[in-house]
Amino acid sequence: MRHVIKLRLRQLITYLIVVYPVCFCSSTNAEFFSSTNLYQWLENDMNGIESYEGGMSKGYLMGVMDxxxxxxxxxxxxxxxxxxSAYELKSxxxxxxxxHPDMIKEKPDKVVYQALSEHWSCK
Structure with a gap:
């Protein structure tokens, strides 16, 4: 019985030391790409250059808008x-x-939020 308790205690300590910090210390607003990337991908897409990143950026915009x-x-x-339309949203x-070139230094979610809330304001 003591052996089982020690084993469970060791598992709990391992969890608290290894797993718990990873779950709660990792960023919840991970940045998978920059606003510069987003701008370049949208620019390419607006100029008719189709790419995986262009499709990804449109999906990102639709998700944020939704x-x-x-x-x-x-x-x-x-x-x-x-x-x-996806084109209107992208545009x-x-x-x-x-x-607003000064916004390029901000995170993409903030830039998209500003763009959409300015264009489709609820006021």
Missing amino acids: MLATTLPPTICVPKNTGI VVYTYMAT
Whole structure:
């Protein structure tokens, strides 16, 4: 019985030392690419250069837009009956980034948030 308790205690200590810090110390807003990358990929896509990264960037924009449009209260207010095309979404973010070059140093999620909330403001 003591052996089982020691084994369980050792497992718990190992968990607390190895696994627990990894779960809670890793960043929850991981940055898989920079705003510079996003801008370059969108620019290539706008110029008709198709790439994996261009598709990934459009998927990223759609995911961020969906998340912002479904928060309560909504962070962005998109037109209800017209819908938004992937091209329009890409164009809004690309234009924002082109006209706000100082934002390139920010994380991509912040840049996309600023672009979308400015374009489709709920006010």
